[in-house]
Amino acid sequence: MKKILVVDDSASIRHVVSIALRGAGYEVIDACDGKDALNKLNGEKINLIISDVNMPNMDGISFLKEVKKHPRYKFTPVIMLTTEAGRDKMEEGRMAGAKAWVVKPFQPPQMLDAVAKLCLP
Amino acid sequence: MSATTEVQKLFMTETEELLLDMEDALLSLESDTENIELINQLFRAMHTIKGAAGIFNYNAIVDFTHPIETTIDRVRKNELKINSTLIALLLKCKDHTWALVNASVAEDELDLTSLMIQSQNILAEFNLSEPISPALPSCPQPFETQPISPERIDERYTDSGHWLISLDFKVDALRNGLDPLNFIRYLQQLGQVLEVICLSNRLPAFEVCDFESCFLSYRIVFSGDCSKEQIEAVFEFAQDDCDILILPSQKISESFQNLIDELNPSENQRLGEILLTIGAITERELTKSLNLQSGHIPECASKKLGEVLIANQLVDQPVVEQALKKQTQAREQAQTIRVDSNRLGQLINLVGELVTASAAMRVMVDKYHLLDANDQVSSVEHLVQEIRENALQLRMVQIGETFSRFRRVVRDVSNELGKQIELTIQGGESELDKIVVEKINDPLTHLVRNALDHGIELPEQRISKGKSPTGHLMLNAYHDSGHIVIEVTDDGAGLDPERIRRKAESLGVIEANQVLSHAEILRLAFEPGLSTKEKASNLSGRGVGMDVVKRNIEALRGSVELDSELGKGTKVTITLPLTLAIIDGFMVGAANENYVIPLNMVEECVELNQGEWHEQQKNYISLRGELMPFIRLTSFFNISQTNQHKRESLVVVRFGRSKAGIVVDKLFGEQQTVIKPLGKMFQHLKGLSGATILGTGDIALILDIQGLITEVSIGAKKHHHVAMIDD
Amino acid sequence: MPIDITTNDLSVRVSLSEELTIYSVIEFRDALISHLKPSVDISVNLSQVTEVDTAGLQWLLALKAWSMAQSVEFCHHSKAIVDALELSGLSGTFDDTIVLASEARS
Numbered sequence: 001m002k003k004i005l006v007v008d009d010s011a012s013i014r015h016v017v018s019i020a021l022r023g024a025g026y027e028v029i030d031a032c033d034g035k036d037a038l039n040k041l042n043g044e045k046i047n048l049i050i051s052d053v054n055m056p057n058m059d060g061i062s063f064l065k066e067v068k069k070h071p072r073y074k075f076t077p078v079i080m081l082t083t084e085a086g087r088d089k090m091e092e093g094r095m096a097g098a099k100a101w102v103v104k105p106f107q108p109p110q111m112l113d114a115v116a117k118l119c120l121p
Numbered sequence: 122m123s124a125t126t127e128v129q130k131l132f133m134t135e136t137e138e139l140l141l142d143m144e145d146a147l148l149s150l151e152s153d154t155e156n157i158e159l160i161n162q163l164f165r166a167m168h169t170i171k172g173a174a175g176i177f178n179y180n181a182i183v184d185f186t187h188p189i190e191t192t193i194d195r196v197r198k199n200e201l202k203i204n205s206t207l208i209a210l211l212l213k214c215k216d217h218t219w220a221l222v223n224a225s226v227a228e229d230e231l232d233l234t235s236l237m238i239q240s241q242n243i244l245a246e247f248n249l250s251e252p253i254s255p256a257l258p259s260c261p262q263p264f265e266t267q268p269i270s271p272e273r274i275d276e277r278y279t280d281s282g283h284w285l286i287s288l289d290f291k292v293d294a295l296r297n298g299l300d301p302l303n304f305i306r307y308l309q310q311l312g313q314v315l316e317v318i319c320l321s322n323r324l325p326a327f328e329v330c331d332f333e334s335c336f337l338s339y340r341i342v343f344s345g346d347c348s349k350e351q352i353e354a355v356f357e358f359a360q361d362d363c364d365i366l367i368l369p370s371q372k373i374s375e376s377f378q379n380l381i382d383e384l385n386p387s388e389n390q391r392l393g394e395i396l397l398t399i400g401a402i403t404e405r406e407l408t409k410s411l412n413l414q415s416g417h418i419p420e421c422a423s424k425k426l427g428e429v430l431i432a433n434q435l436v437d438q439p440v441v442e443q444a445l446k447k448q449t450q451a452r453e454q455a456q457t458i459r460v461d462s463n464r465l466g467q468l469i470n471l472v473g474e475l476v477t478a479s480a481a482m483r484v485m486v487d488k489y490h491l492l493d494a495n496d497q498v499s500s501v502e503h504l505v506q507e508i509r510e511n512a513l514q515l516r517m518v519q520i521g522e523t524f525s526r527f528r529r530v531v532r533d534v535s536n537e538l539g540k541q542i543e544l545t546i547q548g549g550e551s552e553l554d555k556i557v558v559e560k561i562n563d564p565l566t567h568l569v570r571n572a573l574d575h576g577i578e579l580p581e582q583r584i585s586k587g588k589s590p591t592g593h594l595m596l597n598a599y600h601d602s603g604h605i606v607i608e609v610t611d612d613g614a615g616l617d618p619e620r621i622r623r624k625a626e627s628l629g630v631i632e633a634n635q636v637l638s639h640a641e642i643l644r645l646a647f648e649p650g651l652s653t654k655e656k657a658s659n660l661s662g663r664g665v666g667m668d669v670v671k672r673n674i675e676a677l678r679g680s681v682e683l684d685s686e687l688g689k690g691t692k693v694t695i696t697l698p699l700t701l702a703i704i705d706g707f708m709v710g711a712a713n714e715n716y717v718i719p720l721n722m723v724e725e726c727v728e729l730n731q732g733e734w735h736e737q738q739k740n741y742i743s744l745r746g747e748l749m750p751f752i753r754l755t756s757f758f759n760i761s762q763t764n765q766h767k768r769e770s771l772v773v774v775r776f777g778r779s780k781a782g783i784v785v786d787k788l789f790g791e792q793q794t795v796i797k798p799l800g801k802m803f804q805h806l807k808g809l810s811g812a813t814i815l816g817t818g819d820i821a822l823i824l825d826i827q828g829l830i831t832e833v834s835i836g837a838k839k840h841h842h843v844a845m846i847d848d
Numbered sequence: 849m850p851i852d853i854t855t856n857d858l859s860v861r862v863s864l865s866e867e868l869t870i871y872s873v874i875e876f877r878d879a880l881i882s883h884l885k886p887s888v889d890i891s892v893n894l895s896q897v898t899e900v901d902t903a904g905l906q907w908l909l910a911l912k913a914w915s916m917a918q919s920v921e922f923c924h925h926s927k928a929i930v931d932a933l934e935l936s937g938l939s940g941t942f943d944d945t946i947v948l949a950s951e952a953r954s
Contacts, residue, residue, distance in 0.1 A: 048298075075333070075870045077298025099297050100358040117358055118298065120306050238941050242913030295870050301902050305935050317937030324906060327914040328881055332873035332903050339936070 002121050003027040003045060007037040007063065008052040008081065013104075017050065020108035025121035034058025038066055041073055048119045049073075050102075050111075052081045053089050061089065064096045077118040081106075129226050132173055136222050139166040143215050147208050154203050163211070164193045170218065179225040181233055182218065185240045189214050192247055210246055217243055241322040282373045283315060283344040284352060287366040294335040294362035301339055307355055312345015335362075348400045360405075366434050369401075374437045377401045381443045386451030392426050395444040396436060406435045462555065465516055472505075472512045473703055473795035479505045480793065480816030506793070509703055518558055520607070521549025524596045527569055531594060534573045541580050541591040542573060548598035553605045557697055560677055561607070564670040568609045568693050569594070571667075576613030576691055586688065588612065601696075604679075604721070610692040616685040618642045624650075643683040647671045678810055680776075680827045706794035706813070708821060709772060710787035711754035712761065715821035717794050717813060718783070722774045722826050726788055729769040742782050744773065751782035752829065757808065774826050781830045796823060807832060851876050859889040865896030868904035868929075876907060884914065895924035900932035912942065 004026050008014050011032075018028040029046075031037035033055040049067065053060035060080055068074050079100040080093045090101055102114050143166040146159040153159065167190040174182035189211070195201040217239060224232040286308075290301060308314050323336040330336075343352070349367055356365050369377070380399040393411065396402045402410075410429045427441040479502050485491070486498045524546045535542040577583075577592030584590050597608040618639060625631045625645045637645075649668040667683075674681045679697035698704070698719075706717035727744065742751045751771070754760070772783045796811040810825035850872060852863040860883045864876065884890070892911070897904075908929075911920060922942060925933070933939045 072871070075296055075298060077300075094361070097297060099299065099361060114358075116310075117307055117355060118303060119300075120303055120310075235940055239913075242909070245913055295901075295903050302900075302905075302932060302935050317935065319905075319936045319938050321906070321909045321913075324910055324913070327877065327884070327910040330877070330906070330910050332877060332906050332910075333870055335902065336906060337902065 001025065001027045002047040002119055003029065004048045004050060004115065004119075005037060005040065005046050006030040006050045007032075007034065007055070007060070008050075009033055009055045010052075013052070013081075016108060017111060020112055021115065024112050024115075026115070034060065034063030034066070037063055041067070041070065043072060046073060046076055048115060049076055049078045050081065050115070051078060053086055053093070054083075061092055061096055064093065064098055068097050079114055079118065129177070132177060133222060133226055135173065136170050137219070139170055140215050140219055142166050144212065147212055147215070150203055151205065151208055157197070160193065160197055160203070164190065164197060167193060170222075174222075174225070177225070179221075181237050181240065182221045182225055185214075185221060185237075185244070186218060188244055188247065210243075213243060238321075241320075242324075245322065245324055246326050282376065283342055283370045284349075284373065285366075285368040285370070286339075286341040286343050286352065287364075287368065288339040288341070288356075288359075289364040290335040290337055290339075290359075291362045291364070292334045292336070294359070296333055297362055299359055299362055301335075301337065304355060304359065305339070305341065308341065308343055308345075308352075311347060311351070311355060312343055314341060315344055316342040350400065350403045353403045353405065368434060369437065374440055377437075377440045378443045381440070381447050384447055386447055386454050390448060390451055392441070392444055392448060395447060396430070396440070401436050401440050401444075402430065406430075406433075410435065460515070462516075469512050469516065469703075472509050475505050476509055476703060476793050476795050477814055477816070481818070482816070484816035509793070513554070513703065516555045517552040518555045519549060520551050520553060520558060520598045520605070521546070523558055523562060523565065524549050524598070527565075527596065530566070530569060531573065534570070538574070539579060540573070540577055542577055543591050543593050545593065545595045546597075547595065551598040551600060551605055553697065557605075557677055560673065561695070561697065564673045564681075564695070565596075565607070565609070567666055567670050569596075572609060572611040572613060572691065576611040576615075578614050604696050604698055607695040607697070608692055609695075610690065612690040615687045615689050615691050616643060616646060616683070617687050621645050640684075643685055646683055647681070675827075678825070678827075703793065703795050704823075706792045706823065707772070708789035708792040709754070709770075709783070709785040710789060711758070711785050714754075714758070714760060715789070715815065715819060716754060716785070717792060717821045717823045718772060718774060719823075719826060720791060722776055724773040724775045724780070727771045727773070729771065742771070744771070744782065747780075749773070749780045749782055750830075751784060752832075753784040755786070757829075774830070776826050776830055779830050781826075783824075783829070792821075794821075794823065851879050853879060853883060855883055855888075859891065860884075861891050861893070863893040863896065865898075867899040867901075868894075868897050868907060869899055869901040870903035873903045873907045880911075890920040892920065892922045893924050894922060894929045895926050897926045897929050900928050902936075905932055905936060905938065908942070909938070 002025075004021055006014055006017050006021070006028055007030070008017070009032050014030045014032070018030055021028050029040055031040050034051075035057045037049075037051070038058075051060045051063055055063075058066075064078060064080070067076065067078065077100065078098045079102055080090075080098045081102055081104055082089055082093075083104050087103075093101070100114060100118060102111055142162055146162040146166075150156060150159050150163075167186045171183055171186040171190055174180075174186070192201065193211075196203050196207075201207075217236070221233075221236055221240070223229075224236055288301065288304070290299075294301075305314060305317060318340040320338040320340070321336065323338070324330065325336065345352075349369075352367050353365070356363065359365065377399055381395060384395065384398070393402070393407045397404065397407055410426060410433065413433075414425045414429045427436075427445065430436045431438050431441055479498075482498055483502060486494050528544055528546075531542055531544040534540075572594050577594065578586070578588075580590035583592065593612045595608070595610040597610065599606055621642055622631070622637070622645070625642075625648060626633055628648070628650050630645060630648050631637065647667045647670075671681050674695055674697070677697055679695060681696075682694045683691065684694070685691040705720040707720045707723045709716050709718060740750055740752075741748050753769075769784050769786060770788050772785060772788070774781055774783060792815075794813045797813060798811050799806065799809065808825050808829045809822050810828070811823040813821050813823060815821055850864060850866045852865075854861045860880075862880060866872070868876070908922070912922070914920065925942075930939075933942055
């Protein structure tokens with residue numbers, strides 16, 4: 001089964017996304033910020049990372065840069081979440097290696113579709 | 122699979138020898154790497170095989186041997202050193218070449234497929250930091266060595282509305298987390314993936330390859346109930362790391378053209394908008410293209426955008442053309458007003474009455490010598506003339522639209538019958554009365570279907586006759602002395618005069634020994650019951666129906682002629698008057714009756730006493746040495762002569778290629794003639810096509826010149842024939 | 849190690865297990881490269897491969913290309929391998945060497 005790491009400081013978003021992903025047949029691990037996420041990336045196979053941009057402790061872009069250095073996860077596809085206002089971050093994210101974006105607010109089917117385009121269950 | 126021909130066997134023998142030479146040279150080179158003679162031998166081998174293969178169009182061999190030849194050339198020029206690795210590789214090439222030769226000659230497509238993929242892989246082993254020679258195709262393929270194009274795929278999936286998705290992944294794609302395999306699986310969920318072709322010619326050799334980079338390209342044949350936009354959306358996240366092209370199949374491209382055709386032309390619709398509306402391009406493609414052409418002058422924007430779109434393979438040329446046409450249509454329509462055609466008809470009738478009334482006024486002014494009124498009446502007449510011309514113009518439409526509708530017919534029928542037929546249209550801008558256009562549609566359709574069904578042969582039949590497999594049908598229209606001429610020409614089987622003759626004889630239309638010219642025999646095709654096609658087809662019934670066609674055309678005061686040569690083709694020429702309502706006439710008198718001859722058919726008038734013409738035999742006259750049939754109006758219409766041969770005049774009329782003389786008593790001159798149809802009772806009177814009311818209130822009969830000439834020609838021939846027998 | 853290589857003078861037998869993906873391809877290549885000699889037969893057992901991605905396909909393709917002179921045989925393709933090949937239209941390329949793994953393909 002494909003495994004997805006969901007990183008967002010909002011518990012409700014983590015919850016909704018996890019439920020949707022599990023319903024679609026993925027296994028889900030979640031984390032509340034970049035640091036927490038890095039801790040959770042401890043060697044097990046992760047097929048996709050979904051990460052918010054604005055988070056305390058370590059924001060999404062910095063987290064992304066760390067992931068790209070990690071031997072085990074540097075090639076993992078990443079979907080960044082951002083708000084309409086935070087679109088300027090997209091370019092930075094793109095430079096850091098994020099190729100996919102979903103803009104909040106989003107509907108679960110939208111998220112699932114984006115995930116499917118990178119990693120079908 | 123065809124048996125190997127002599128010349129193919131020769132090719133194989135020759136190639137085998139050359140490859141043996143190559144092997145010998147290579148083995149010797151192992152211990153003698155500087156030997157220029159051996160290297161030349163290698164070069165000659167590859168060069169000769171490549172050349173010979175080229176003649177046979179064995180592209181797989183050509184494409185494989187060319188870069189090898191180039192490499193060996195570099196060795197010759199000392200740019201490359203020969204070593205054991207290269208020798209081993211060249212030995213591999215030699216074996217592979219032989220495999221290619223066998224498969225090519227045997228035409229074993231399946232084998233060639235996998236061999237060609239191996240070709241790419243072998244060639245990839247040659248020095249990769251240098252670019253491989255340009256002859257190596259950038260996208261090798263299973264069946265052909267030209268780049269994969271929609272046309273090639275179309276040949277294999279003829280009936281489907283499919284797309285060819287072209288994906289060229291860039292080097293960092295995999296590192297960025299993309300996986301082509303996932304995209305393909307996603308497509309499988311969106312629709313049907315009919316075929317996937319993976320191109321790996323950019324893949325470096327195993328020892329040196331950076332496997333984390335992406336060197337692969339894919340061509341995917343995809344069919345699904347979705348729009349181009351939806352397909353593009355699949356690759357939403359791959360835009361940076363992949364060059365994506367979504368190419369429509371012929372069928373889809375045609376459906377775009379049809380969609381454009383059905384659009385309501387709305388004002389100010391830009392090319393991009395039209396194409397976006399029907400889904401031929403996506404928003405992203407349009408934005409990208411607009412950015413590309415934003416440097417251009419605004420007024421050229423549309424045209425340039427079209428060029429940009431075509432150049433980037435975002436839209437097919439025919440679709441762009443169709444859209445541009447729709448734009449023009451919209452612009453034209455914006456300047457037009459819709460008018461109820463009944464109202465227009467009423468207006469033209471009134472104009473006719475006005476012409477008559479104006480003529481009556483003229484008669485009065487002349488009768489009472491009202492010189493004072495002359496100027497005013499003249500200017501009224503002049504204005505009436507202009508109004509008449511303008512009013513009639515209102516109802517003129519171009520025949521091009523009618524012709525264009527046949528494109529579809531030709532295409533559908535060709536497909537249905539398995540024939541290849543090309544339609545050419547000329548003279549579409551020729552204008553004629555709307556009513557005539559509407560009424561000519563049926564006869565034209567009949568003629569076109571005849572040509573398609575019975576005229577043009579199947580490709581194999583055409584080839585066996587030394588013709589090109591594609592048949593040609595041409596629709597041509599032009600104006601000629603007040604008429605419009607429509608020609609339907611095909612280069613098909615032509616009419617068989619023998620068959621027509623036999624059928625006519627069996628029907629009793631002609632006698633067994635009757636002497637007929639080629640033209641007369643062809644004219645028999647218009648007789649009812651004369652169908653020379655054995656089997657009816659559901660397309661055009663019993664093959665001809667030419668009598669119906671003729672009747673319809675004659676009902677429009679037109680005429681139709683056939684010209685045909687057996688084995689070469691047929692041409693049907695339809696001549697129609699430009700308008701049905703008002704004509705310029707030439708009035709003549711015979712006894713006390715007035716007759717009108719359409720002015721454009723009048724060639725000249727000659728008075729009797731000038732001695733230029735005289736009667737020869739019963740129905741011919743000779744005018745300055747030229748012989749032509751003639752009638753005397755008084756005799757033809759059985760009017761009692763009041764002036765026996767006194768000051769008769771001859772009016773020479775011409776219609777098409779025929780000429781005739783009409784002997785009359787008086788010449789009156791030009792006359793605007795408002796045509797009033799004859800009542801039902803008088804419809805079948807020979808020689809008359811209508812009547813008109815003169816300014817005086819008298820009636821003049823309008824002569825049907827075509828009918829008269831035919832009558833006269835037949836009559837003259839009969840008498841001639843009889844006269845000859847008498848001799 | 850997910851790549852197992854046994855050699856003798858005449859042949860090299862390679863067995864891959866677990867993933868043949870972007871994370872393992874370079875390692876596999878580096879391990880194998882020194883054993884690739886002109887006169888040696890190579891056979892690659894794929895029965896234990898559980899995951900394949902495009903990088904893995906490239907590995908297979910490159911090795912197959914290299915194999916034109918020598919004999920490289922791929923055998924016992926696992927389901928993961930067969931699926932990936934089919935998906936990318938490469939079944940034909942590897943056709944001559946597909947010998948299915950012991951479980952029947954569903």
